[in-house]
Amino acid sequence: MRSAKDFFRPLAVGAPEPLREIPARPSRAIHFFDPSNEKMAAKVPQLVGKVDVLLGNLEDAVKADRKEAARAGLVEIAKANEFGPTQLWTRVNSLDSPWVLDDLTTLVSEIGDKLDVIMVPKVEGADDIHYVDRLLAQLEAKAGLDRPLLVHAILETARGVANVEEICGASPRMQGLSLGPADLAADRRMKTTRVGGGHPGYLVREDPVRDSDGSDQQRSTYQQDLWHYTIARMVDACAMHGMYPYYGPFGDIADTLACEDQFRNAFLLGCVGAWSLHPSQIEIARKVFSPSVEDVAHARRVVAAMGDGTGAVMLDGKMEDDASLKQCLVMVRLAEELAAIDPELKAAYAEVPDGIDA
Ligand SMILES: CC(=O)SCCNC(=O)CCNC(=O)[C@H](O)C(C)(C)COP(=O)(O)OP(=O)(O)OC[C@H]1O[C@@H](n2cnc3c(N)ncnc32)[C@H](O)[C@@H]1OP(=O)(O)O
Numbered sequence: 001m002r003s004a005k006d007f008f009r010p011l012a013v014g015a016p017e018p019l020r021e022i023p024a025r026p027s028r029a030i031h032f033f034d035p036s037n038e039k040m041a042a043k044v045p046q047l048v049g050k051v052d053v054l055l056g057n058l059e060d061a062v063k064a065d066r067k068e069a070a071r072a073g074l075v076e077i078a079k080a081n082e083f084g085p086t087q088l089w090t091r092v093n094s095l096d097s098p099w100v101l102d103d104l105t106t107l108v109s110e111i112g113d114k115l116d117v118i119m120v121p122k123v124e125g126a127d128d129i130h131y132v133d134r135l136l137a138q139l140e141a142k143a144g145l146d147r148p149l150l151v152h153a154i155l156e157t158a159r160g161v162a163n164v165e166e167i168c169g170a171s172p173r174m175q176g177l178s179l180g181p182a183d184l185a186a187d188r189r190m191k192t193t194r195v196g197g198g199h200p201g202y203l204v205r206e207d208p209v210r211d212s213d214g215s216d217q218q219r220s221t222y223q224q225d226l227w228h229y230t231i232a233r234m235v236d237a238c239a240m241h242g243m244y245p246y247y248g249p250f251g252d253i254a255d256t257l258a259c260e261d262q263f264r265n266a267f268l269l270g271c272v273g274a275w276s277l278h279p280s281q282i283e284i285a286r287k288v289f290s291p292s293v294e295d296v297a298h299a300r301r302v303v304a305a306m307g308d309g310t311g312a313v314m315l316d317g318k319m320e321d322d323a324s325l326k327q328c329l330v331m332v333r334l335a336e337e338l339a340a341i342d343p344e345l346k347a348a349y350a351e352v353p354d355g356i357d358a
């Protein structure tokens, strides 16, 4: 077992020092593209500055005979573009695949200075992260990188979910977690065939109500969220370890309304972003994972009303105190982070006064 004192020492001679804190960078949409798909790759330069994260996907959804083309395509795209405020991430192939070693070796040595985060699929425990951690340190040292690459794990097996806390605590590189609902459903033997989202059969029904004539009234049903348990576990594990949780993919591209609902549930529960698989989902994620102007206005009013941050006050008939202030500060800080990279939001949030009369 490593000592706590060793945790922030590089794992290879010459590798950059690990970060002590994961920077809170806006990442409302992690936009997936297949770098071997010419049409998608051609759209990447137009998306720079319009999406928080561009992710070159090398794993599932890239055909086996296109794996090398995807890897080479990502190297080409990274070298040919400046990404400004947009982060560049990749999803490498799974650790048991024949491609992942070349993915990591090539990407770190060729474009390690451009990449921000490496997403690792099907992470099952701390040992998977330890393997990637040491290998990245060796590759970073060899490439002469001056900042460490961060690691993001997808939770998509039952074992991964069972080990979520140890995965998050396995390395100071750990940036975040995403839900992998498709593989997770298969691994758990859930009886669904979708990529994320709900299911009409997963519901509760209200109790029977009998009319005075003895006939049964129509009983309402309420669809439940299949993913609530897993997302809640991810949120707690991430908060505990100073990392960021994300809803994963929503595969029904045409159902923009349900996509928005699913993303919003995740936002309200503590997630900072979701994946976009198609350009049409970028705006949904941007909207959902940016606090509303009204919420920011309310949060600022509470901050102003709470003065030194202690005690209790009444605002609009409701009690506010140290704890509700902390929630409001989460909202205000997120608004500030987003305003720093999003001029439209900056203008919208600026219209909201700081004072208690908003
Ligand atoms: C369970 C998981 O692992 S989820 C993560 C893995 N899956 C993915 O990454 C999927 C990524 N997305 C896709 O492959 C595609 O968006 C699909 C297959 C879902 C739909 O593709 P299409 O049928 O081509 O969609 P559509 O016809 O609406 O595309 C419109 C345009 O947007 C482009 N486009 C589609 N998706 C993307 C994308 N993710 N990024 C950039 N451009 C895209 C298309 O190439 C097309 O371009 P064109 O106007 O020049 O012809």
Ligand SMILES: CC(=O)C(=O)O
Pocket (backbone or CB within 6 Å): 060, 121, 154, 156, 179, 180, 181, 182, 183, 184, 195, 248, 249
């Ligand atoms: C996101 C992903 O990889 C999955 O749902 O399987």
Ligand SMILES: [Mg+2]
Pocket (backbone or CB within 6 Å): 060, 121, 156, 180, 182, 183
């Ligand atoms: Mg998967």
